[in-house]
Amino acid sequence: MKKLLTLVFLFSLLGAGTAIAAGPSVPLDRANIDLKDQASLQRGAGFFFQYCVGCHSLEFARYNRIGRDLGLSDDFVVENLIHTTNMEGDPTGIGDQVHIAMRASDAEEWFAQPAPDLTLTARLHGPDWIYTVLRSFYLDDSRPLGVNNAAFENMGMPHVLWNLQGWQRNAGSLEEPQLEMVSQGALGTEEYDQVVRDITAFLTYIGEPVRLERTQIGMWVIAFLILFTFVAYLLKKEYWRDVH
């Protein structure tokens, strides 16, 4: 019994640890992504390869798999999504993993904090966190890049989507941020939110590509279980016929 209690205690600690590691410090906005919306995933991929792959890799993903999952042909992927070359300077192939466009040594030199791989970020922090972070950059002269983030204090990433969103300032404090728009970018607030939603959907898909298939398989499993329940009921009736 004692052993069991210790085990339960240890497991609850484990759970608490993960909750703290992934726990948000500010209230998160709901991303409301829809993984069944293929157009949203395709747009998200487009934005990722336009704005993010310069610094962030997706080491556990390959271009051809992304294309297949999102309904894009290999030719389309090569022409529109692959903007990088490998170390020898040759174009990245359709079967390659998603590496960043700059060399790791350059990245280390240019940024104090190297940009992390984003394949598993949505699994670690959840889609709402990514959605909130990408909408929470604000101007802050005290930071080296002139920008801070209300959902990720002292984040070492520049606001790469500033031309779309524009600039915000923090009228509150670090603890209780209150963001307000100073200059609007190329998009309105709702349009910008949709861009961020698309990117978040893409990163959520990339964290667990089988999820797209899993929901479909799930339907079959449920249909099978319903059918099996019916068969089991008939069997039960047959077995008990002589008893009653």
Ligand code: HEC
């Ligand atoms: C100029 C380089 C650069 C570009 C381009 C860039 N990032 Fe980043 N990003 C960083 C750096 C550096 C960090 C690490 C920040 C830190 O930990 O302080 C980071 C961190 C992140 C994180 C937090 C990851 C974690 O687990 O802590 C997310 C999410 C993120 N970036 C998303 C994006 C998205 C989405 C794009 C494209 C729209 C993008 N980034 C483009 C440099 C970049």
